[in-house]
Amino acid sequence: MAMFVLAACGSSGAGSNAAGASGSPATSSASTVALEEVLNQEFELPYPDAPTTLKGDREISYIIGGFAAGGASEVAQERKLILEKSGWKVEGPLDGEFTPSAQATLIQQAVLKGVDGIVLDFIFPSQVSAAVDSARKAGIPIVCNLCAPEESSEGVHMVGTDVQTVAKQQIPLVLAAVDKPDATIAVVTDSGNAIVDAANKVQIPMLKEMCSGCKVVEVTYTLADLANPVAASYANMLRQYPKGSLDAVITPFTAAATPLIRLAEQSGRDDFKIINTYGDAPASTQIKEGQHFPLLFGDVMLSQAFISYADVDILGRVFNGDAVVEYDALPVAPITRQNAEKFVNESGRWVPEGLEEKFFKVWGMNS
Structure with a gap:
């Protein structure tokens, strides 16, 4: 984890959004090292070993x-x-x-x-x-x-x-993405949502610890905002932090990311990066295909x-x-368009190779 902190916060300039020859975003060497550390991980899923059966009418x-x-x-x-x-x-x-x-x-x-x-x-x-x-x-x-x-x-x-597992993947991804020791990072909160509230209580202290020079602000977005064409909290955030003064926004789920993407694009804003949470399709597919890039930068995925x-x-x-x-x-897998091909299938899901076969084997079934 220390390597992520040093790489992400050790450079004084923000990473460039320009695409390199390979089609991946060009970044400073520090940011590249940090992103490679985050994105090139291998994950071991806890497949069962002991056999059981799925007998009976249930x-x-x-x-x-x-x-x-x-x-x-x-x-x-x-x-x-x-x-x-x-x-x-x-x-x-x-x-x-x-x-x-x-x-x-x-x-x-x-x-x-x-x-x-x-x-x-x-x-x-x-x-x-x-x-x-x-x-x-x-x-x-x-x-x-x-x-x-x-x-x-x-x-x-x-x-x-658990929220600790998510934060340990998401925060290094955010810091590597912004590559800036004094970044302004907004965390979307909702104290009425147990998952989001628990995540915020881990994410925010971790952000402050891993990047002590970063400014961490909280922006409220609730389920009630889903019914509104424009979330007032997002509009206020974009007004309060004009172009060039906001580096990243952490959204807690795809339904909270989508209206922010829409509002930012309508406002001509692509100067900050959105890192989403638990994103399957459509967010994962959009990241894989480079849609809304560089605004929609990354996510952390569950299978x-x-x-x-x-x-x-x-x-x-x-x-x-x-x-x-x-x-x-x-485990959760951090993704950007650099590594999304490894995790995101044609349906926008993370389906590990041999998943069904491994479970069917312990159940005594043929796939």
Whole structure:
């Protein structure tokens, strides 16, 4: 990590946005070294070793926190297809409407229906605790995807990553991208969103520690802003930091990045870099293809496909009484257009080579 700090903050000039002969952005030597360190990493995913089976007729209820977030509905449909490869019946994806009361109602309905398992996407158990307790009392296991910072508990199994893992990849990427010891970096915050709030509490101190000369500012963007054609907080940020005075913006999800890209381009601004979080398509595809470059500079990706197979693996092991594998600290891959080809497939997803075959092997299935 120290190498990232020295390389990213050791140069006094901002990296150039001009493209080199290879088509990659030309940068100072310090920035190039830092980016290579960040982008050339290899990641080991925690594939299971112990065999289990997916036997029996099972019914799974799949509930998503809400469909409005960018790319969420596409990921949900793909997750359902993978869940169904188990041979189980999958109801959903059901829309939790970003409202704990609606999410709790769907969980309670699944319990009353007597399903065998429940899969949740970014629904926080603490916000639907009574419904989770009813599932627990009924002996119905819950798999919760992308529910950090909450942790696994009796009958509830977390799948995804943790905010520390994300920050340890994202912050070096940001600092290498700006290549400036006194950069101004805006962090998009939302104290009402548990994932975003937890990430901010790690990201902001880490930014200040790794680049003590950087100015770190906070910009609020909430789910309510999704309904507005222009987010007032983004407009205010661009006014407060005119061209040449803002170096980077960290956005917490694609739905928060897209309106900023649109507003910046409408305002003739491409003088800062947006580093997004958890970006599948469309952000990952746009980065890979160089769309909105240099404005949309990078992202950190999870393998949503791996998460889906992990969901099946956990449920199968719970149903069989086998020891459950921990999938709550999955690696995230930092991407820019320099390395996106390695991680981003034609659908904008990170699907590791041999993913299905490796899970099917321990399940005793043929792919």
